[in-house]
Structure formats: structure tokens, C-alpha cells
Amino acid sequence: MNSIADIQEEYNRLNLEEVKVTEKLDLLLSQQCHIEAKLRNVSLLVPRLNTVKSDAKHLSEMIHFTCTLAENVSAKVRELDIAKGRVSECQQRVNDLLDLQLCREGVISAMKSEDFEKAAAHVHRFLSIDETTLKLTAGDVAQGPTVDSSLVLLHEAQAQLCKVLQQKFDEAVRDSDAASVERFFKIFPLLNMHEEGISKFGSYLAVQLKDKTPKSLRPTDGDSNNIRANVLFADTLTVLLESVARIIEIHQPLVETYYGPGRLIQVVEHLQPECDKQANQILAEFRRSRQLDKQIRLVSEAKVLQEKCDPRVLDAVLAELTLLSSRTELYLRFVRRRIASDLEVGIPDQNSRQLRMNEFEKLLQSKVGISRAVQELLGHYIMLERYFLSESVSKAVAMDVAVEGSLTSSVVDDVFFLVKKSIRRSLTSCSIDSICAVINNACTLLEEDYALVFQQQCKQGFPSGYLDLTQAYNAIQSSLQQGSIRLQSSDTEKTKANFLTALNNIETSIDCIETLDKNVSQEIQVNLGSTITNRDQEKIKSCLNGFKTTTSKFRQLLDFGHEQLKSSAIKPRIKPWVDQLLSVNHVIDEEEFSCYEAQDPFIQELNLHLDGFMSGFKDSLTVNNYQTLIGTLTSQVAQQFEKVILKTNFNRLGALQLDKEVRALVTYLSTATTWTIRDRLTRLTQIVTLLNLENLAELTEYWGPNAGSITWRLTPQEVRQILMLRTDFRADEIKRLKL
Amino acid sequence: MEDYKYLFKVVLIGNAGVGKTCLVRRFTQGIFPPGQGATIGVDFMIKTVDIDGLKIKLQIWDTAGQERFRSITQSYYRSAHALILVYDVSAQPTFDCLPVWLREVEEYASPKVLRVLVGNKVDRDDREIPPAVGEAFSRMNNMYFIETSAKDCSNVDKLFQEIARELIQTMRNQRQETSQARQPGTIARTPIPMTGPLVNMRQLTLMAPPKSPGQNPTAASLDPPVL
Numbered sequence: 001m002n003s004i005a006d007i008q009e010e011y012n013r014l015n016l017e018e019v020k021v022t023e024k025l026d027l028l029l030s031q032q033c034h035i036e037a038k039l040r041n042v043s044l045l046v047p048r049l050n051t052v053k054s055d056a057k058h059l060s061e062m063i064h065f066t067c068t069l070a071e072n073v074s075a076k077v078r079e080l081d082i083a084k085g086r087v088s089e090c091q092q093r094v095n096d097l098l099d100l101q102l103c104r105e106g107v108i109s110a111m112k113s114e115d116f117e118k119a120a121a122h123v124h125r126f127l128s129i130d131e132t133t134l135k136l137t138a139g140d141v142a143q144g145p146t147v148d149s150s151l152v153l154l155h156e157a158q159a160q161l162c163k164v165l166q167q168k169f170d171e172a173v174r175d176s177d178a179a180s181v182e183r184f185f186k187i188f189p190l191l192n193m194h195e196e197g198i199s200k201f202g203s204y205l206a207v208q209l210k211d212k213t214p215k216s217l218r219p220t221d222g223d224s225n226n227i228r229a230n231v232l233f234a235d236t237l238t239v240l241l242e243s244v245a246r247i248i249e250i251h252q253p254l255v256e257t258y259y260g261p262g263r264l265i266q267v268v269e270h271l272q273p274e275c276d277k278q279a280n281q282i283l284a285e286f287r288r289s290r291q292l293d294k295q296i297r298l299v300s301e302a303k304v305l306q307e308k309c310d311p312r313v314l315d316a317v318l319a320e321l322t323l324l325s326s327r328t329e330l331y332l333r334f335v336r337r338r339i340a341s342d343l344e345v346g347i348p349d350q351n352s353r354q355l356r357m358n359e360f361e362k363l364l365q366s367k368v369g370i371s372r373a374v375q376e377l378l379g380h381y382i383m384l385e386r387y388f389l390s391e392s393v394s395k396a397v398a399m400d401v402a403v404e405g406s407l408t409s410s411v412v413d414d415v416f417f418l419v420k421k422s423i424r425r426s427l428t429s430c431s432i433d434s435i436c437a438v439i440n441n442a443c444t445l446l447e448e449d450y451a452l453v454f455q456q457q458c459k460q461g462f463p464s465g466y467l468d469l470t471q472a473y474n475a476i477q478s479s480l481q482q483g484s485i486r487l488q489s490s491d492t493e494k495t496k497a498n499f500l501t502a503l504n505n506i507e508t509s510i511d512c513i514e515t516l517d518k519n520v521s522q523e524i525q526v527n528l529g530s531t532i533t534n535r536d537q538e539k540i541k542s543c544l545n546g547f548k549t550t551t552s553k554f555r556q557l558l559d560f561g562h563e564q565l566k567s568s569a570i571k572p573r574i575k576p577w578v579d580q581l582l583s584v585n586h587v588i589d590e591e592e593f594s595c596y597e598a599q600d601p602f603i604q605e606l607n608l609h610l611d612g613f614m615s616g617f618k619d620s621l622t623v624n625n626y627q628t629l630i631g632t633l634t635s636q637v638a639q640q641f642e643k644v645i646l647k648t649n650f651n652r653l654g655a656l657q658l659d660k661e662v663r664a665l666v667t668y669l670s671t672a673t674t675w676t677i678r679d680r681l682t683r684l685t686q687i688v689t690l691l692n693l694e695n696l697a698e699l700t701e702y703w704g705p706n707a708g709s710i711t712w713r714l715t716p717q718e719v720r721q722i723l724m725l726r727t728d729f730r731a732d733e734i735k736r737l738k739l
Numbered sequence: 740m741e742d743y744k745y746l747f748k749v750v751l752i753g754n755a756g757v758g759k760t761c762l763v764r765r766f767t768q769g770i771f772p773p774g775q776g777a778t779i780g781v782d783f784m785i786k787t788v789d790i791d792g793l794k795i796k797l798q799i800w801d802t803a804g805q806e807r808f809r810s811i812t813q814s815y816y817r818s819a820h821a822l823i824l825v826y827d828v829s830a831q832p833t834f835d836c837l838p839v840w841l842r843e844v845e846e847y848a849s850p851k852v853l854r855v856l857v858g859n860k861v862d863r864d865d866r867e868i869p870p871a872v873g874e875a876f877s878r879m880n881n882m883y884f885i886e887t888s889a890k891d892c893s894n895v896d897k898l899f900q901e902i903a904r905e906l907i908q909t910m911r912n913q914r915q916e917t918s919q920a921r922q923p924g925t926i927a928r929t930p931i932p933m934t935g936p937l938v939n940m941r942q943l944t945l946m947a948p949p950k951s952p953g954q955n956p957t958a959a960s961l962d963p964p965v966l
Contacts, residue, residue: 437814535783
């Protein structure tokens with residue numbers, strides 16, 4: 001506080017505070033009467049509160065009273081309840097005792113009359129009685145000894161019944177008396193012998209299966225005239241699996257009714273080993289009869305061995321292999337589905353259900369199981385299918401011929417027919433892994449063996465002879481059609497035609513791969529869509545992606561082919577044609593200009609040349625290839641034109657002449673193709689625009705901010721260089737241009 | 740579109756029971772499933788990893804080791820970017836089979852494929868193959884080498900990360916090559932080693948075994964490849 005200013009500030013602050021305090025005080029004072037009114041109201045309420053309090057007290061007393069009363073009542077009810085429970089227990093026990101007596105008599109008479117169902121029902125009733133309490137009761141009751149003797153007797157009866165039942169069951173099995181088997185099967189659960197019953201029944205069914213199948217194995221051995229001879233073993237396996245499935249289906253309701261849900265798995269566990277045994281016999285016979293092991297050896301050692309395995313022989317075996325797989329797959333799916341739905345009801349706990357299911361899965365995958373045997377066969381199938389495809393494809397390549405009326409040769413159709421056939425066949429196997437493997441192998445084959453053929457053809461290049469191409473192509477076509485190839489004179493033509501065919505083959509192959517990809521995806525969805533898991537869908541999708549890789553490989557190859565064509569056919573041809581422009585004077589007067597108009601010095605001939613060149617290719621290339629060729633040709637002409645222009649001088653009229661020439665070229669090329677190629681000529685037309693300036697000042701109307709819709713493809717340096725070609729523009733002025 | 744820069748296919752091969760499925764499960768799901776049943780055919784998993792800020796999608800194909808699935812597995816070799824050949828360090832027979840596997844790789848895989856040798860189950864006390872032996876084998880056959888344990892998780896992430904890293908590098912080199920080829924006039928540099936067999940063996944970090952530390956100190960101190 002040592003300066004006036006400080007003091008002043010403090011003073012102001014205090015003043016402000018004072019004002020605030022006064023305001024607050026005013027506010028409080030103004031509220032005073034309001035508060036007083038409220039207080040008055042409150043004081044009025046006090047006496048009323050007293051009444052409320054006494055009322056509440058009264059109410060509470062009443063509630064308390066009611067509560068005690070209720071408790072008293074409920075205690076009595078509880079006592080009553082207990083008493084009632086005891087009474088009913090007593091009743092139950094009396095009932096039990098009566099039943100025991102009844103059972104005892106019933107069993108004796110039933111056993112006498114061999115009515116096992118009735119006897120078992122009595123034993124079942126007896127077994128449901130709690131024996132220990134019964135014995136206790138027996139002590140209290142006067143008829144004690146009777147109870148004890150009844151118990152003994154009933155136990156004896158049970159044991160006897162067990163023995164008789166097993167004996168009878170075995171007898172029935174021996175006599176293959178299905179009705180009796182079923183009859184006794186139903187009795188087992190009544191004696192609490194579920195496990196035993198199921199196990200006996202399971203083995204009975206297994207024996208049934210065993211007895212049934214040998215009759216159907218090899219029914220037409222050696223009879224090759226039968227149309228089903230090629231799939232004999234697939235048919236036999238189908239019969240076996242169908243009969244197993246039928247057994248399961250027929251007996252499921254029986255088991256479920258008398259043994260409860262969740263027991264089917266035990267029956268199947270008895271049945272499956274027999275099924276596996278039978279199936280393995282069939283598969284072993286299949287291997288032997290179709291000489292599978294020999295084929296496998298021939299194929300896996302194909303490089304060393306002299307003897308070759310004929311793909312046509314394989315054809316039938318492959319088809320049968322996929323059938324074997326699909327039947328098995330179908331059967332396994334059926335069994336798994338049945339078991340799973342049965343277990344779902346039988347075992348409510350999910351974890352123990354899963355455990356049980358895993359156990360069953362282990363049985364299915366067992367070392368001697370059909371599943372494993374088929375997996376092994378599928379392994380061979382994939383290898384043989386790969387061999388089949390690669391052999392057939394190399395045959396198709398070796399027998400490649402030109403096809404009349406087609407731009408491609410026979411190899412394309414043949415190869416894609418084979419690939420499609422192979423993949424389709426794999427689809428019938430219903431095994432996702434096999435389908436994926438076959439698709440993978442097909443992609444490999446297309447990318448390596450098949451693409452290699454075209455790669456070699458492209459590498460050889462397009463021979464640059466002077467003979468007209470139309471002639472060349474016609475010559476080779478006609479000679480091929482006549483069947484005699486006149487080689488000596490037409491060697492070059494042949495190579496040319498071959499090259500173009502290769503180009504077409506590549507282009508068509510890309511289409512074919514894309515179609516194949518689409519069709520295969522569709523067919524998989526149609527045939528297997530409902531049965532495959534998401535994971536498998538992803539797997540297939542990923543393998544089908546291989547086709548995309550293959551396509552891009554073929555596109556690269558196509559680019560390479562066009563590059564070859566450019567360097568050997570287009571470039572050397574068009575150079576002399578365009579160079580003709582050098583011999584045409586473009587520094588001309590009016591008279592010469594009209595002379596040119598009367599008799600064209602250059603462009604008509606160039607267009608004629610180009611026309612001849614293109615028509616030579618038009619009928620020998622696919623639409624896309626032809627378009628690519630025109631594109632390349634246009635770019636090359638434009639480039640060469642540019643080079644020649646840079647070697648020529650122009651005056652105003654000369655530039656006008658050039659303008660006419662370039663316009664004629666652009667018009668001609670645009671009409672020659674449906675595809676827009678003007679883009680490739682942009683630089684050229686821009687050069688012509690520059691050369692046609694009236695004077696240098698006019699440039700500002702086109703360049704820089706006034707360029708408008710023109711996107712210049714020329715650099716400022718190039719613009720100067722081009723303007724220099726005009727004899728009537730001054731070099732120093734051009735240099736001074738601001739670009 | 741999914742958000743990733745590259746997609747690489749990695750295929751695991753090797754005898755039955757060496758722990759291929761466990762390695763894949765550990766890497767993709769972070770679990771070690773005990774009592775794993777034998778793989779049937781092939782299985783595949785996808786995991787996206789982040790390498791220096793790049794999202795890399797690894798498509799991992801886990802194959803069955805059993806003989807009867809061989810023709811299925813073989814069909815995946817050619818499209819693979821990397822092949823992981825796994826053996827069990829506690830089972831000599833799985834190591835003895837390696838030459839057979841390599842012959843298959845030679846026959847079916849692309850020559851450019853990245854090949855990695857993995858000794859799995861280093862957590863076990865009954866080791867039969869010392870790290871030096873595995874490493875020598877990998878060196879002789881121009882392969883990368885690493886020892887792992889799917890059980891205690893050691894080196895599992897590293898294995899796949901390094902593979903992704905290496906594949907990115909290969910990809911970049913290829914790009915460079917093609918762009919150089921397109922420019923006429925520039926002199927092409929010496930070809931990238933990845934296109935031929937690996938001449939310069941570079942080492943993935945080798946995990947020193949807990950039982951015998953210092954047995955192979957040189958290998959343990961080598962750094963992973965630098966990008």
C-alpha cells in the first residue's frame with residue numbers, strides 16, 4: 001500500500017463489495033415476509049401431525065397382530081403338510097407291499113406260462129421299489145417273513161429272468177428270428193439291463209449286416225457288358241452304406257422308445273466296425289480289380305518308367321473314385337447328423353455331449369475305418385487326376401491344329417474342356433479338400449505347362465517378311481485345310497499365322513479362365529452350398545482366387561506378345577511410310593498448295609498403306625487383339641509422324657497442308673475402329689495446332705490461362721522447338737515468349 | 740475393401756505331431772489346445788499383423804502331416820509365399836525326415852518361395868536335436884531358422900512377424916526391379932538375391948535353449964534382418 005494508485009484500487013474494490021453486500025441484504029429483507037407466512041402455515045400443521053402419529057401407531061399394532069396370527073396359521077399348515085407327506089409315504093409303502101405281493105404272485109405265474117413280458121414288467125415294478133425302506137418296514141409289520149421271502153423270491157426271479165432272457169435272445173439271434181429278437185430286446189430295459197440289451201442288439205445288427213452283404217458283393221464280376229460295370233464297386237459300396245443307414249433308420253424309433261434318447265450312438269458303435277470291415281473289403285477288391293496300385297506306381301514313377309499310364313484308362317477309375325468318396329461322405333454325414341440330434345435330447349450337458357461326440361468321431365476316424373480308407377483313396381485320386389490332366393493337356397497341345405472358321409486353334413477348347421471336366425469330377429467327390437487340391441493343380445497346370453506353349457510361340461516372335469499378311473494367312477489356312485502343308489515357300493507365313501493364332505489363343509484363354517472361375521463357383525454353390533461350413537467356403541474361395549492369378553499371368557503374356565508384334569511387324573513397316581513426308585516440301589506458295597490439293601502428295605498413300613496393313617490382320621485376330629493392334633499402330637504412327645515433323649520446315653501454307661494431312665489421318669483411324677484412339681493422337685494434333693498459328697502473339701490465346709479445355713501434352717521447351725520449324729517465325733521472338 | 744497392404748500365403752508342413760496346428764493356433768488365437776487331434780486335409784486361418792505401420796494379412800495354411808494327405812498338401816506349395824518346415828526338437832525321426840520334405844518342396848514349390856526351418860517344442864526337457872544341428876541343416880539348405888515353443892509361446896509371434904517382414908522386403912525388391920526394367924537408359928542394378936537361392940544366409944534370431952545356454956552364442960546374438 002505504498003502508492004496512491006494502490007490505495008485507489010483497494011478503495012474501489014471495497015466500494016464494489018459494499019454494493020454487493022447491500023444488494024444481498026436487500027434481497028434477504030425482501031424475502032422476510034414470505035418466510036414468515038410459511039412459518040405461520042407450519043405452526044398450523046403441528047396439531048394435525050399429532051393425530052397422524054396416533055393413527056400410525058394404531059396401524060402398526062394391527063399389522064403386528066395380523067402377522068402373529070398368520071405365522072400361527074402357517075405353522076399349523078406346515079405341520080399338516082408334513083403329516084400329509086407321511087401319510088402318503090405310508091400309503092406308498094403299503095402300496096409297495098401290496099405290489100410286492102402282487103409281483104411275487106405275478107412273476108411266478110408269468111414265468112410258468114413263459115410270458116416274459118409280464119414277468120419282466122413285474123420285476124420292473126419290483127426294481128422301482130426302494131428295497132431298503134421296504135426291509136425296514138418289514139420289521140414293523142407283522143407279516144415280516146412274507147416280505148423277506150417275497151424279496152428273495154423276486155431276486156431269484158430277476159436272476160432267472162436275466163438268464164432266460166439272454167438265452168432266449170441268443171437263441172432268437174441264432175435262428176435269425178427277427179420278431180423274437182425284437183421282442184426280447186424290449187424286455188432288457190425292464191430289468192435295468194440297458195447296456196447289455198443295446199450291446200447284444202448292436203452285435204445282432206452287425207451280424208445281420210455281415211450276413212447280408214456277401215450276397216451283394218461281386219454280383220456281376222467279369223461281366224463288362226453291364227453299363228454299371230465301370231462303377232461296380234461304387235454301387236456295391238452304396239448298397240452296403242445304404243443298408244447300414246437303413247438299419248439305423250429302422251431301429252432308431254425302437255431304441256428311442258424302449259431305451260430312451262441318447263442310446264443310438266451305442267448301436268452305431270457296434271454297427272460301425274462291421275460296416276468298416278465290409279467297406280474295406282469292397283475297397284480292397286476295388287484296388288485289386290481296377291489295378292489301382294499299378295496305376296499309382298506308373299504315375300508316380302512316370303519319369304523313369306517306359307510304360308505309360310493311359311489317361312483314358314484312368315478316366316473311368318477317377319470317376320469311380322469320386323463316387324466312392326461321395327457315397328462315403330454322404331453316409332458319414334447321415335450318421336453324424338443322426339447321432340448328434342439323438343444326443344442333443346439324450347445328454348443335456350453340452351460339454352459331456354461334445355466329449356461323447358468326440359469319442360464317436362475317433363471311432364469314425366479309426367485306423368481301420370472307412371473314412372480313413374477313403375481319405376487314402378482320395379490322396380491317390382488327386383495325384384492321378386493331376387496326372388490325367390497334365391497328360392491330356394500335353395496330348396491336346398501335341399495335336400493342336402487350326403480350326404476352320406475359328407481364330408483360335410483346337411488347343412484352347414480342348415484344354416479348357418479337360419480342365420472343366422477334371423474340376424467337375426472333383427466336385428462329385430463331395431470332399432472339400434479334394435476339390436480345393438484339384439483346383440490348385442489345375443491353376444498350376446494352366447500357368448505352367450499350358451502358358452509355356454504360348455510363351456515359346458511368342459518368344460519366337462513375328463517374322464518380318466515383306467509378303468502381304470493376308471496372303472500369308474490365307475496360304476497357311478488353305479494348306480492346312482487341304483491337309484498337305486506346302487512348307488518350303490510358306491515357312492514364314494506359317495510362323496506368322498502361328499504367332500497370330502497364339503495371340504488369339506492367349507486372349508481367348510483369359511476369357512475361358514474367367515468363365516471357368518464363374519462356373520465352378522456357381523456349381524459348388526449349387527451342388528454343395530447347403531452342406532459346407534463357413535470355413536470351407538473361405539477355403540474354396542481362396543483356392544478359386546488362384547484363377548485370378550492365372551488370368552493376370554496370361555495378361556502379361558498377351559502384353560508380351562503384342563510387344564513382339566510391335567517391334568517386328570509395326571515399327572519397321574510404318575517407318576518408311578511415314579518418312580515419305582520428308583520428301584514433301586512444306587514451304588510452299590498458293591500455287592503449290594492448290595497443286596497438292598489436286599494431287600495429294602502423301603497422306604492418301606499413307607492411309608492406303610495403313611488400310612492394307614490393318615486389313616491383313618483384321619480377319620486373323622480376335623476383336624480385342626485387333627483393337628490392341630490398332631492402338632499400338634496408332635501410337636507408333638503418331639510417334640513417327642512427330643519425329644518426321646521435327647525434321648521438316650513449314651511456312652503458313654505448308655502448315656495448313658500438314659493440318660489437312662493430319663486431319664485426314666485422324667479421320668481415317670477413327671473410322672477404322674470403334675474404340676476411341678483420338679487420345680493417342682492428341683500430341684500430334686497439338687503440334688499441328690501450334691504450327692498453324694497466324695503469328696506468335698496468337699499463342700497466348702491457347703496457352704497458359706487461356707488454355708481453356710485444352711490440356712497441353714507438350715512442354716514449353718517442346719513448344720519452342722516446334723515453333724522454330726516455322727520459317728516465317730523469328731527465332732529471337734520465339735525465345736522471348738513467356739511460357 | 741478390406742484394409743490391408745499385402746496378402747501373403749504361408750504354408751506349414753512337416754511330420755505329423757510336430758505341432759503345426761498348435762503353432763498356428765497359438766499365433767492366430769493365442770491358445771494352446773492340449774490333446775489336439777490330427778489335422779484332416781488342410782485348415783486355414785487368417786491373421787493381420789502390423790509391420791512398421793503396414794497392415795499385412797497372413798493367410799496361414801495348416802496342413803496335415805500324415806502321408807495320406809500328401810497330395811492335398813502338395814497342391815498348396817506353388818502358390819505359397821513362404822513355407823514353414825517344422826520338426827520336433829524332442830523327436831529325432833521328425834528331423835530325419837526333413838530331406839524328404841525338402842525334395843517335395845523342390846519339386847512342387849516356386850523357386851522364389853521363402854523357406855523357414857522351425858524346431859518346435861523347445862519347452863520340453865527331452866530335447867534330442869541341439870540347436871546347432873538344426874541351424875547347420877538350415878544353413879546347408881539355404882533356409883531361415885528359428886526355434887519355437889507353441890506351449891510357452893516363445894518365438895511364435897516372432898516367427899510370423901519376421902516372415903511378414905521378409906516378404907515385404909522381397910515385394911519391394913521386385914517392384915524396384917520391374918520399375919527399373921521399364922526405364923530405358925538406366926543401367927539395371929545387380930539382381931536381388933531373393934530371386935535365386937539365398938546366397939547370403941541371414942539368420943532369424945535363434946532362441947537359446949533353456950537347458951544348454953551358451954551352446955551357440957554366435958547364433959543367439961545375430962540380429963533379425965533389417966529392412
